[in-house]
Amino acid sequence: MDNAVTAKKKWWNGGHSPFSVSYGKLMMWYFLISDAFTFGALLIAYGTQRFMAEAWPDPNVVFHSFPFMGHTNLPLVFVSLMTFILIMSSVTMVLAVNAGHYMDRKAVIKWLSLTIVGGIMFLGCQAWEWTHLHEVGAWWGRNPFVNADGSAALSTNFTDFFFTITGFHGLHVTSGVVLNCIVLINVIKGTYEHRGHYEMVEKVGLYWHFVDLVWVFVFTCFYLL
Numbered sequence: 001m002d003n004a005v006t007a008k009k010k011w012w013n014g015g016h017s018p019f020s021v022s023y024g025k026l027m028m029w030y031f032l033i034s035d036a037f038t039f040g041a042l043l044i045a046y047g048t049q050r051f052m053a054e055a056w057p058d059p060n061v062v063f064h065s066f067p068f069m070g071h072t073n074l075p076l077v078f079v080s081l082m083t084f085i086l087i088m089s090s091v092t093m094v095l096a097v098n099a100g101h102y103m104d105r106k107a108v109i110k111w112l113s114l115t116i117v118g119g120i121m122f123l124g125c126q127a128w129e130w131t132h133l134h135e136v137g138a139w140w141g142r143n144p145f146v147n148a149d150g151s152a153a154l155s156t157n158f159t160d161f162f163f164t165i166t167g168f169h170g171l172h173v174t175s176g177v178v179l180n181c182i183v184l185i186n187v188i189k190g191t192y193e194h195r196g197h198y199e200m201v202e203k204v205g206l207y208w209h210f211v212d213l214v215w216v217f218v219f220t221c222f223y224l225l
Helices: 002-007 023-052 077-101 105-135 157-189 191-195 199-224
Strands: none
Touching: 023 157, 023 199, 077 105, 077 199, 105 157, 105 199, 157 191, 157 199, 191 199
């Protein structure tokens, strides 16, 4: 029996990656998994407070403003635009990675540049939203919004979690834009062309898709529930 088992062909004998994944991409996956735990813990903590509370602010009332539209009541329209911008930046990142597979440097430059523009637009939108909320009195430790049932807010859990989680996500978007800019400079210089592959574009692409995916959960928790 032992001889029969030994005689079977081993599926991996060491010395190389069993799944043909490079060290860099594997480490990026490890980082993303650990980061997912952090975001998961924050969102679970928020959800616990949200559903344990007897009353909570109505997101349709809190997030009803739109830049340069005065006091027009447009519930969730602006954050929907933010979400669309970030999702489209994920699409352009996919196209950049695909162009890298074909060693098309000009296409990589084009799509990666559009990804960076999308990230900057999203950050600009988030900066406006934070500024507007701060102007109406919302900040860490301050919750000026009445609850959906008309009662006064007795805690600052809503604003504390909102600014912490969206700020943490915004920090990740900022990091992603910086990384994309660095990679874009290297693409323009022909660094990856000389290496014979554009794997670095794929690695930052993984990070960017993660940031976009996390936003879907943030959007659902804060703006829809």
